[in-house]
Amino acid sequence: MMEILQYEFIRNSILAIILASIACGIVGVYVVIKRIVFISGGIAHASFGGIGLGYFLGINPTWGIIPFGIISALVMGLVSRRTRIPEDTAIGILWALGVSLGIIFIGLSPGYAPNLFSYLFGSILTVTPADLMVMLILDLVIIKVVFLFYKEFLALSFDDEFATVVGVPTEELYLLLLCLIALTVVVLMRVVGIILVIALLTIPAAISKQFTANLKKMMFISVLLSAIFGMLGLVLSYQFNLASGATIVMVSGIGFILSWLYNDKFCARHKTCHSNIKIKE
Amino acid sequence: MMNSGYKNNKNKKNRNREVINLKNVWVDYNDITVLEDVNLSIYEQEFLGIIGPNGGGKTTLLKVVLGLVLPSKGEINVLGVKPEEGRNYIGYVPQYALFDHEFPISVEEVVLTGRLGIRRFWQIYNKEDKRKVQEALDIVGMSKFKGKQIGKLSGGQQQRVFIARALVTDPKILLLDEPLASIDTPLQTGFYELLERLKKRMAIVLVTHDLSAVSVYVDKIACLNRRLFYHNSKEISVEDLEATYHCPVDLIAHGIPHRVLKKH
Numbered sequence: 001m002m003e004i005l006q007y008e009f010i011r012n013s014i015l016a017i018i019l020a021s022i023a024c025g026i027v028g029v030y031v032v033i034k035r036i037v038f039i040s041g042g043i044a045h046a047s048f049g050g051i052g053l054g055y056f057l058g059i060n061p062t063w064g065i066i067p068f069g070i071i072s073a074l075v076m077g078l079v080s081r082r083t084r085i086p087e088d089t090a091i092g093i094l095w096a097l098g099v100s101l102g103i104i105f106i107g108l109s110p111g112y113a114p115n116l117f118s119y120l121f122g123s124i125l126t127v128t129p130a131d132l133m134v135m136l137i138l139d140l141v142i143i144k145v146v147f148l149f150y151k152e153f154l155a156l157s158f159d160d161e162f163a164t165v166v167g168v169p170t171e172e173l174y175l176l177l178l179c180l181i182a183l184t185v186v187v188l189m190r191v192v193g194i195i196l197v198i199a200l201l202t203i204p205a206a207i208s209k210q211f212t213a214n215l216k217k218m219m220f221i222s223v224l225l226s227a228i229f230g231m232l233g234l235v236l237s238y239q240f241n242l243a244s245g246a247t248i249v250m251v252s253g254i255g256f257i258l259s260w261l262y263n264d265k266f267c268a269r270h271k272t273c274h275s276n277i278k279i280k281e
Numbered sequence: 282m283m284n285s286g287y288k289n290n291k292n293k294k295n296r297n298r299e300v301i302n303l304k305n306v307w308v309d310y311n312d313i314t315v316l317e318d319v320n321l322s323i324y325e326q327e328f329l330g331i332i333g334p335n336g337g338g339k340t341t342l343l344k345v346v347l348g349l350v351l352p353s354k355g356e357i358n359v360l361g362v363k364p365e366e367g368r369n370y371i372g373y374v375p376q377y378a379l380f381d382h383e384f385p386i387s388v389e390e391v392v393l394t395g396r397l398g399i400r401r402f403w404q405i406y407n408k409e410d411k412r413k414v415q416e417a418l419d420i421v422g423m424s425k426f427k428g429k430q431i432g433k434l435s436g437g438q439q440q441r442v443f444i445a446r447a448l449v450t451d452p453k454i455l456l457l458d459e460p461l462a463s464i465d466t467p468l469q470t471g472f473y474e475l476l477e478r479l480k481k482r483m484a485i486v487l488v489t490h491d492l493s494a495v496s497v498y499v500d501k502i503a504c505l506n507r508r509l510f511y512h513n514s515k516e517i518s519v520e521d522l523e524a525t526y527h528c529p530v531d532l533i534a535h536g537i538p539h540r541v542l543k544k545h
Contacts, residue, residue: 033384148403155394158386162446165347165373167398213430215385 004238009125013244016127016191017230019135020200023142023187025223027180028205029215034157034177037202039076042091043178044185044197046072046098051119051194052105061119062134062186065194069182072098077175122193122245124234131190138183145180149173154215191230192245200226203252207259229255297324300370300454300484301346306355308341315341319355319509325453328480328498331488333505339488340376342505343456346486347373360453369398372447372483376458377440382432388442389427392417395449410449417445421475436463437472444475455479457487473498 004010031040050068054061076094080087106113118126146153155163156170156177164170181201188197208221233248301323308316315338323329333339344350345357348364359367372395395417396410418424421441431439440463447455457476464472476485477498487499503511 033381035381151393151400151406152397152402154386154390155397158380158384158391158394159375161349162373162375163394163397164349165368165371166395166450167369209383209385213383213385213387213433218385 009127010238012127012129012132013124013234014231015132016124016135017234018227019132019139020188020191021204021223021226021230022139023135023184024200025204025221025226026142026146026219027184028201028226029208029219029222030153030157030177031181031201032205032209033215033218036178036181037198038088039080039091039178040181040201041198042076042095042098043069043073043181044194044201045095046076047182047185047189047194048102048120049098049100049105050102051116052102052109055109055113055116056105058109062131062189065119065186065189066183068098069185070179073178073182074175077178081171081174118193119189120193120195121243122189122191122196122248124191124244124248127190135187135190138187142180142183142187145176149176153177192248196245196249199249199252200229203249203256204229207256210259210263225255226252297326299324300360301486302356302358303345304356304358306345306352306357308338308345308350309353314507316345316352317508319505321503321509321511322513323454323484323486325484326480326482328476328485328500329487329503330499330501331486331503331505331509333488333490335490337490337506339490339505340458342509343373343458343486343488346456347371369450370453372444372450372452372455374440374443374447374455374457374460377436377460377463380432384430384432386431387427388418388423388429388431388434389414391431391442392446392449395446398450413449414445417448418442420448420479421445437465437468440464440472441475448479451482453483455483455485457485459489460487461489461491 005014031037047065047069049072050065051061052064053068054064057064072094076091079085079090079094083090106116115123115126117123152163152168152173155166155168156173160170160174184201185194185197188200192200204222204225205218207225208218212218212221229252230248233251234244236242236251237244237247299322301321303319303321306316306319307314319342331339331342341350345352346359346364347368348357357364360370361367392414393406393410396406396413400406400410415424415427418427421444423438423441423445426434426438426442431442434442440460444455444457444460455476461469461472476487479485488505501511501514503509
């Protein structure tokens with residue numbers, strides 16, 4: 001088993017999984033506790049417009065997806081907060097518009113769009129050192145921002161209105177959080193592809209939420225779980241020659257089902273389990 | 282204790298400063314008028330209960346005072362300034378929200394968020410914040426639950442934590458939106474005793490749809506159903522309520538007013 005480590009592409013894949021785990025473990029926690037899974041899915045899919053733009057302009061699609069993803073995040077956030085259009089309707093529309101733009105851009109681009117599938121479904125075995133560098137920088141940005149606004153993001157996620165009353169610029173911070181999601185999409189894109197990004201943004205955080213009531217611990221566990229699922233998925237896809245992104249997501253999904261069953265069936269009989277502690281008057 | 286508090290308040294009434302003033306306030310959502318020509322003055326150390334049916338505009342009235350809802354007409358003053366500035370002096374206890382009970386946040390962390398207006402970004406909470414939180418938790422009697430996850434507490438305990446969160450900035454005004462909805466009747470007396478203590482330091486406005494929830498501890502009562510019926514007193518407003526019938530009739534028909542009136 002260890003002999004696969006001698007290949008550089010395997011070592012790069014492992015690094016990519018670790019870097020992706022950091023982003024999705026931290027940001028995914030906010031996605032889950034603030035219940036913004038749908039808008040996150042919207043941002044991820046709308047980012048496809050940026051990939052199309054990259055092909056159309058003849059540049060690396062990564063440089064298309066970063067600005068396009070951030071703009072999509074800001075537009076979705078502003079439309080859903082400031083207009084009278086119901087939030088889910090607005091997200092659904094913008095989600096589809098982003099994807100459509102991507103398809104049109106690709107159609108307008110001369111020739112064949114190489115590697116298109118790798119952006120859609122991930123292609124972890126072809127991650128380049130340049131990709132890793134981008135992922136590392138984005139990770140550092142994400143960590144820095146979460147470090148700076150940790151207490152504000154927590155307040156905003158728990159009670160947006162109260163945070164506004166005490167003077168927190170909640171709208172600006174919410175938009176910033178959506179931008180972090182857009183950056184996380186870029187980090188995860190090479191691992192599972194933008195179609196499946198939402199799995200890594202929700203599953204590890206949803207599992208860790210069942211086992212701790214502390215946000216920092218939840219982030220830590222989520223990062224760890226993402227890394228485990230990623231490694232396991234990578235090994236399975238290598239052994240059985242399966243699509244790596246989809247395998248990682250399947251492993252994560254099974255992990256979620258098992259943790260849920262454990263929590264729901266086994267844990268129900270044990271009072272010490274985190275989810276069963278109730279405080280009496 | 283309760284009576285003397287009430288008398289003190291009465292004697293001092295003239296010296297008490299006005300903390301909230303609403304002048305001819307109208308609020309419209311789309312084409313529906315939610316508040317119609319509301320005039321209201323609230324003074325220091327005053328406990329005002331506002332009753333009215335669901336959808337009568339009670340929450341909107343509080344949000345107008347907080348600057349979260351802008352009026353279509355009229356003027357609002359909070360301690361002499363606009364609501365957006367004045368809300369720094371307001372402690373707000375929102376309507377019991379059905380938040381996610383698995384939300385990863387402890388009692389202490391919830392109360393600390395009350396200090397966010399004082400702390401800058403990237404600054405961590407300091408000793409002063411922690412001390413204020415401890416003080417507020419002591420006042421509401423929730424210190425021993427400091428490290429517990431908020432969702433694991435009972436409704437009444439959660440309500441006390443939310444009051445503590447509103448107290449950590451030493452507010453001059455406390456606004457409570459349906460605070461009794463999650464507290465069982467036997468525990469409501471304790472809750473009012475808490476408010477009675479807090480009243481010495483701030484004005485309290487409590488809104489509720491449940492007339493029976495407005496106890497003897499309230500100094501004054503207003504009745505809100507789009508329009509506000511208020512005569513700056515407790516007793517008269519009950520008659521006013523009977524006369525106007527703008528509050529639900531069944532509340533009166535069931536003989537509840539005797540609970541509202543103070544025993545003499």
